[in-house]
Amino acid sequence: MTPAARVLALAGPLFLGLLLGFLYLPIAVMALMSFNASPFYTLPIRWSFDWYLAAAGNRQLLDATWNSVSIALASTAISTLLGTMAALALHRHSFRGKRLLQALLFPPIAIPWLITGTAMLVFFFGTGIGRGLHAILLGHVALSIPYVVIVVSARLATFPPDLEEAARSLGASPWQVARRVTLPWIAPGVVAGALFAFAVSFDQFVVSYFLATPGQSTLPVEIYAAIRKGFTPEINAVSTVVIAVSMSLMLLASRHFRFGGER
Amino acid sequence: MAPVSVRRLTRRYGPLKALDDVSIEFSDGGFYGLLGPSGSGKTTLLRLIAGFDPLDGGSILIDGEDVGRVPVERRRIGMVFQSYALFPNMSVADNVGFGLSVRGAARAEIDREVGRALELVRLEGLGARRPHQLSGGQRQRVALARAIVTRPRVLLLDEPLGALDRALRDDMQVELKRIQREVGLTTIFVTHDQEEALTLSDRIGILKDGRLVEEGPPEEIYNRPQTAFGATFLGHANLLEAEVEPEGLRIAGAGSLLPPPGDRLPAAGSRVLVALRPERIAISAAAPGSPGILRGRVVQRLFAGSRVTYFVDGPAGSIRVVTANAGDPILGPGAEVNLHWADDAVSILQR
Amino acid sequence: MAGATTRSGMVAALPLLAPAYLWLAVAVFLPLAAMVFFSFMTDLPVAGRTWSFTLSNYETALGGELYRTLLLRSLRLGLEVTAWCLLIGFPAALVLAKRLRGRTREAVFLLVILPFWSNGLVRVFSWAMVLREGGIVDAALEALLPFEVDVDLIYSYPAIVIGLVHSYVPYMVLTCYLTLQAIDDSLIEAARSLGASRLTILRRILVPLSMPGIVAGSVLIFVPVVGSFMEPRLLGGRSGTFLGTVIEDQFVAVFNWPLGAALSFVLLAVVLVVLAVSAPVLRRAT
Numbered sequence A: 001m002t003p004a005a006r007v008l009a010l011a012g013p014l015f016l017g018l019l020l021g022f023l024y025l026p027i028a029v030m031a032l033m034s035f036n037a038s039p040f041y042t043l044p045i046r047w048s049f050d051w052y053l054a055a056a057g058n059r060q061l062l063d064a065t066w067n068s069v070s071i072a073l074a075s076t077a078i079s080t081l082l083g084t085m086a087a088l089a090l091h092r093h094s095f096r097g098k099r100l101l102q103a104l105l106f107p108p109i110a111i112p113w114l115i116t117g118t119a120m121l122v123f124f125f126g127t128g129i130g131r132g133l134h135a136i137l138l139g140h141v142a143l144s145i146p147y148v149v150i151v152v153s154a155r156l157a158t159f160p161p162d163l164e165e166a167a168r169s170l171g172a173s174p175w176q177v178a179r180r181v182t183l184p185w186i187a188p189g190v191v192a193g194a195l196f197a198f199a200v201s202f203d204q205f206v207v208s209y210f211l212a213t214p215g216q217s218t219l220p221v222e223i224y225a226a227i228r229k230g231f232t233p234e235i236n237a238v239s240t241v242v243i244a245v246s247m248s249l250m251l252l253a254s255r256h257f258r259f260g261g262e263r
Numbered sequence B: 001m002a003p004v005s006v007r008r009l010t011r012r013y014g015p016l017k018a019l020d021d022v023s024i025e026f027s028d029g030g031f032y033g034l035l036g037p038s039g040s041g042k043t044t045l046l047r048l049i050a051g052f053d054p055l056d057g058g059s060i061l062i063d064g065e066d067v068g069r070v071p072v073e074r075r076r077i078g079m080v081f082q083s084y085a086l087f088p089n090m091s092v093a094d095n096v097g098f099g100l101s102v103r104g105a106a107r108a109e110i111d112r113e114v115g116r117a118l119e120l121v122r123l124e125g126l127g128a129r130r131p132h133q134l135s136g137g138q139r140q141r142v143a144l145a146r147a148i149v150t151r152p153r154v155l156l157l158d159e160p161l162g163a164l165d166r167a168l169r170d171d172m173q174v175e176l177k178r179i180q181r182e183v184g185l186t187t188i189f190v191t192h193d194q195e196e197a198l199t200l201s202d203r204i205g206i207l208k209d210g211r212l213v214e215e216g217p218p219e220e221i222y223n224r225p226q227t228a229f230g231a232t233f234l235g236h237a238n239l240l241e242a243e244v245e246p247e248g249l250r251i252a253g254a255g256s257l258l259p260p261p262g263d264r265l266p267a268a269g270s271r272v273l274v275a276l277r278p279e280r281i282a283i284s285a286a287a288p289g290s291p292g293i294l295r296g297r298v299v300q301r302l303f304a305g306s307r308v309t310y311f312v313d314g315p316a317g318s319i320r321v322v323t324a325n326a327g328d329p330i331l332g333p334g335a336e337v338n339l340h341w342a343d344d345a346v347s348i349l350q351r
Numbered sequence C: 001m002a003g004a005t006t007r008s009g010m011v012a013a014l015p016l017l018a019p020a021y022l023w024l025a026v027a028v029f030l031p032l033a034a035m036v037f038f039s040f041m042t043d044l045p046v047a048g049r050t051w052s053f054t055l056s057n058y059e060t061a062l063g064g065e066l067y068r069t070l071l072l073r074s075l076r077l078g079l080e081v082t083a084w085c086l087l088i089g090f091p092a093a094l095v096l097a098k099r100l101r102g103r104t105r106e107a108v109f110l111l112v113i114l115p116f117w118s119n120g121l122v123r124v125f126s127w128a129m130v131l132r133e134g135g136i137v138d139a140a141l142e143a144l145l146p147f148e149v150d151v152d153l154i155y156s157y158p159a160i161v162i163g164l165v166h167s168y169v170p171y172m173v174l175t176c177y178l179t180l181q182a183i184d185d186s187l188i189e190a191a192r193s194l195g196a197s198r199l200t201i202l203r204r205i206l207v208p209l210s211m212p213g214i215v216a217g218s219v220l221i222f223v224p225v226v227g228s229f230m231e232p233r234l235l236g237g238r239s240g241t242f243l244g245t246v247i248e249d250q251f252v253a254v255f256n257w258p259l260g261a262a263l264s265f266v267l268l269a270v271v272l273v274v275l276a277v278s279a280p281v282l283r284r285a286t
Helices: A003-033 A050-056 A059-092 A098-103 A113-127 A133-157 A161-169 A174-202 A206-211 A219-229 A233-256 B042-050 B092-102 B107-120 B136-148 B166-183 B194-200 B218-223 B228-233 C006-038 C056-063 C065-098 C102-113 C120-131 C136-144 C157-181 C185-193 C198-209 C211-226 C230-239 C243-252 C257-285
Strands: B004-013 B016-026 B031-035 B057-062 B077-080 B154-158 B186-191 B203-208 B211-216 B238-245 B248-251 B271-276 B281-285 B294-303 B307-314 B317-324 B336-341 B346-348
Touching (some): A003 A233, A003 C065, A003 C102, A003 C120, A050 A233, A059 A098, A059 A233, A059 C006, A113 A206, A113 C006, A113 C243, A113 C257, A133 A174, A219 A233, A219 C120, B004 B042, B016 B057, B016 B211, B042 B186, B077 B136, B092 B136, B107 B166, B136 B166, B194 B218, B228 B238, B228 B271, B238 B317, B248 B271, B294 B317, C056 C257, C065 C102, C065 C243, C065 C257, C120 C230, C157 C211, C157 C230, C185 C198
Parallel strands (some): B077 B154
Antiparallel strands (some): B004 B016
8 A cells, every 4th residue: 555545545444533523522422421420511520410409300391201102102002003004005015006105205304393393283173183292293193104105115115025925825815824924024114113212202302392382392492492491411411311211212112123124 | 747738828918819729638647848939838838837927728637526616725636836836934834744744634634744854855854944045955855845745736847957057957857757756746847957857757748829730749749749839849850851752752952862850751843841850960071882872072070078069051952961970080160071871860841 | 006997996995095085185285375364465364354355464574574584594504514524424424325334334333323313302402502602612612722712602603513414314314325226336336447446436426326315314404403492592592594594484474474474385395496406316216
């Protein structure tokens, strides 16, 4: 290698390292400060769990956390079921308008959540659906369905068509084919889709923000409100927990779903 | 085990006829090879018999029962797919036992039958493996065991050896034939490999553009092809123009008249095409005393060890000749030669 | 497919498709349609109020000096953030796709896109922690520099850009990486054997071939950034007024929903134009 090539060879990984630093530094700072006893973030750190204890004693935060978790679980269950059904139908059958239905999955992903969220607010208000946890759930499921359909469809696309025919030639009824051959095959896609759906709901701020009411809101909405009132180290602690949960979920999802599309 | 017959089958894909008025009788316990180039309709025919695609015309009878409207899962067929289509989420034993299991057979019966089937395909002891842990040949055997364990009425094989390499293929041909004999299943198999079809089949059907163009025992359709397509698709054949005369056939430039082959000779004066297999032609250096049937000059010679192939230019065009290497002196390019053949080496083709 | 004709296919698919699409209709498509309707009203159609159809909301949204300035500000923010993400994300994707191998590559790739799937609000908040006066950047610079500095980046335009780039750069890495890793290495080797320099290879081969990824990443970043409101609020303070924050205000503070709807649709129009312009390049990729 020429000296120039050696520099280039080093520059690449160094650049990636800097990018990773940029991505993780603020998160690390936040996490560290959540363990700092000083409310003014003074260094050196005096270790303490006080802020976690304070957060755990905050009724409003606890309620919001409970809401977030239950809405995320419900939204995941519903969107995974409906999304998987739709993906199976789109994979198995050909009919006029199929491409349109597939194209309709993209607006909920591509249109900024600000627009979708305010549109939901307007529509739910006008139709009497109203705001609150039920409205938030309604919205979260809709935002998650396209992700589930896309992830499950990607898995189905690799499904060898021969397998279902082989099962039928051996005497399996359509139901037996689905239960014993198709579903086991798409299971990793369904699991990954469910984890995405959970993340979309659990981390959702924008849509929840417009649909929440004072008594009925989710954790991100409460965090936003708290930040706008002024920084408190309590929020640090809660935020650290939230980011730990969502990152672990995605690590889990990555074991089932190759984000890079490689084998 | 049952005879299968298909009558006047037609299958359209849009304006295209993938299968056009095809009728074949598949005899009970017979081994029937369907041969043809890609797009000829052979796989379509197999899939129609299996029941994967709906019919556009005609009928399919298995053991006398019209199965045209019977769904695949109730046709009691066994099928081996080109890709084998082994279920990746199941062990070898579960794959083989799948057909019995979906019929609600008892665990003990499934185990016994699976054991017997694995023994038949010589895979005893591999039941706990997963398909991805097997070699190509082993997977092929699992697919076969899975297809026959349910005692189907007919076994359908879609290019079963297509994914194997040459040496493994030859072994599997012998195995396949043995297993089919032992089980006695009516077997229909699709292949594009003519040698495989000739080796394995009791009867062969050749399809072209959705139509059945040749049908019969392998030796008959090889020796006495009916069509130019059949003659050239199955092995090599020299196709020669000939004129019908009252006493026999005259090939352009031939020294003598050929006696009429077989009993049917078209009307005198008409022109016909005849097929002549290269290995049925004897070649010898031209000598004044023996005129032969045709004269010609060697333009190219390919030596392949056990046999020698000559391309001979003569008045009837270029003729391919294959001779066994019996130690005779090998003729070089430019050599003047005489060609001879037996009367029955010639078959008249349908136009 | 196995004999599924157009008609019978639809009949068989309907029971499986209907629940998902009905849900999407109620929660996304009908609301968007209702929003169009609202944007042409003088007031909310609630009991006791009179309302009529009008174009005045769009006149205000498009004609007013204030909103035009805000739209331009938002577009500029979108372009700047997209440019930074491209400048950082493409080289990162290149190193990832063509330099790293095997498990290292997988691990680094995962690390880069992991933050993207974690809570965006919390990540923006963490920047507020870092950039504020007395925060890490301030403290670090004070420790390093001999003279007194007072870095207070928070509540400034750069803070908004930093926060948004941090939020969206993983998208660019992801889309560029997907197209770059699909480029056969032998193409690069062929180019080198023909005497091409690294720069030529980048300019003539890698960039053109990964254009679908670059465009996809740019669209996926530009669109949400133009409509962002939470990031400018948390990191921009008074300098954080953009189209997105004004729309938010119409819905949660001023309660002029018709104007908010009209502004939303001006934003949506921008989004649709961007999608339409980029569609040919994206279609080439599939």
